[in-house]
Amino acid sequence: MKIPAELKALIEDGMIETVIRSLKSGKEAAVYVVRAGGELRCAKVYKNMAQRSFQQRARYQEGRQVRGSRQARAMNRRTRFGRREEETAWKNAEVDALYQLREAGVRVPVPHGYADGVLIMELVTDAQGNAAPGLGQVELTEEQARVCHRFLIGQIQRMLCAGIIHGDLSEYNVLVGADGPVIIDLPQAVNAAGNNSARAMLLRDVANVTTTLARFAPDLLATRYGEELWALFESGRLAVDSALTGEFVDDTSVVDVAEIRQIIDHARDEAERRQRGREAAEGLRDRTAAEDDPNPVFGPDG
Numbered sequence: 001m002k003i004p005a006e007l008k009a010l011i012e013d014g015m016i017e018t019v020i021r022s023l024k025s026g027k028e029a030a031v032y033v034v035r036a037g038g039e040l041r042c043a044k045v046y047k048n049m050a051q052r053s054f055q056q057r058a059r060y061q062e063g064r065q066v067r068g069s070r071q072a073r074a075m076n077r078r079t080r081f082g083r084r085e086e087e088t089a090w091k092n093a094e095v096d097a098l099y100q101l102r103e104a105g106v107r108v109p110v111p112h113g114y115a116d117g118v119l120i121m122e123l124v125t126d127a128q129g130n131a132a133p134g135l136g137q138v139e140l141t142e143e144q145a146r147v148c149h150r151f152l153i154g155q156i157q158r159m160l161c162a163g164i165i166h167g168d169l170s171e172y173n174v175l176v177g178a179d180g181p182v183i184i185d186l187p188q189a190v191n192a193a194g195n196n197s198a199r200a201m202l203l204r205d206v207a208n209v210t211t212t213l214a215r216f217a218p219d220l221l222a223t224r225y226g227e228e229l230w231a232l233f234e235s236g237r238l239a240v241d242s243a244l245t246g247e248f249v250d251d252t253s254v255v256d257v258a259e260i261r262q263i264i265d266h267a268r269d270e271a272e273r274r275q276r277g278r279e280a281a282e283g284l285r286d287r288t289a290a291e292d293d294p295n296p297v298f299g300p301d302g
Contacts, residue, residue: 006045006118007032013113023131034133036120041112044119046091046187087253095119097164097189104162104238106155107182124177124184127259135181135212136171145216152181152209153225153244156202160233161240162182165190165198171207171212192233198228224248 003019010016016036023031023042034043098111098121110122124132140148152174159166165171166189173185192198206226214220223246231248232238 004030004045007043009032009116010043012117013115014111016041016120018115019043022118033123034120036112040123042109042121042123046117046119047103047184048087048117069173089269091119093119093189094185094187096187100162101164101183101186102160104158106158106162108186109182109184112200124175125181126176126180132175132177134172135174135176138176140213140216144214144221145213148181149210149213152183152213153206153229155181155183156205156225157207157229157238157242157244158240160192160202160229161238163192165192165195165202166205167201170208174209176233199234202226202230205227222246 001019001022007016007019011018016034017038018035020033020035020040023033025031027047029044029046032043032045034041049099080202092114095111095114097110098119101108102110109124112120112122114120126132156166156169166183166186168185168188169183173183175182175184190198190201192202195201203226206229210220210223210225225244225246227248227250228246229238229245232242
């Protein structure tokens with residue numbers, strides 16, 4: 001097995017002791033089983049300039065805090081420096097989310113450090129000590145599927161209370177560990193309050209989990225936890241211990257388009273009136289200053 005240069009550097013620095021084997025590889029990162037701190041852990045080596053397009057990334061990154069205005073401008077302009085900053089921000093997002101979610105009580109891998117594009121974290125294992133399988137790789141009874149679904153909806157609820165939406169949750173990034181499901185892969189974590197696509201991403205996360213587990217418990221397809229969670233969050237009533245029902249009634253009230261247009265027109269007219277007032281005041285100040293100047297720069301003929 002060829003050991004990546006990033007891991008060799010961490011061995012030299014003493015952050016990890018040895019690389020055991022490759023665990024999996026995707027388009028954005030490769031994961032290895034390593035020994036660090038005297039125990040088996042995961043080392044996630046992020047790939048530079050991953051395949052996800054800028055447009056796709058921009059959708060997830062909306063609402064995230066950037067270190068400074070210079071970095072933000074460079075990222076928006078897509079300069080070479082901006083692309084490097086974007087790449088760094090993408091990698092750091094998962095590290096930040098892991099620490100924040102662990103603090104919020106969400107079952108994600110325990111992070112053990114991040115350096116030079118490598119995240120060291122807990123190796124999630126099954127009851128036999130082997131690397132835990134993904135949610136899509138296990139067979140469940142109907143009752144087990146319901147229990148798993150309740151747990152994952154509760155985890156999504158905790159994440160939302162912490163202001164985070166996974167953004168790409170599915171059977172491929174939920175591991176079934178010895179102590180239950182563990183949510184992984186968070187570089188695309190979404191700011192729930194600052195991203196215009198937050199609601200759509202939350203509904204998709206819930207739908208993906210529900211569809212996967214409905215293979216064993218078809219009645220789960222009738223639940224609407226995503227809509228219920230978002231309604232509570234949007235109204236400021238969502239808490240970690242909020243009791244959910246899985247039921248949701250769509251708002252069928254008719255929107256008065258004419259009234260909305262009238263409000264918009266009124267706001268626009270008011271804004272224009274204020275702008276004219278400001279311009280008139282500025283013009284008066286300029287004329288007054290010119291009349292009061294005893295030594296004008298230009299004479300009457302300019």
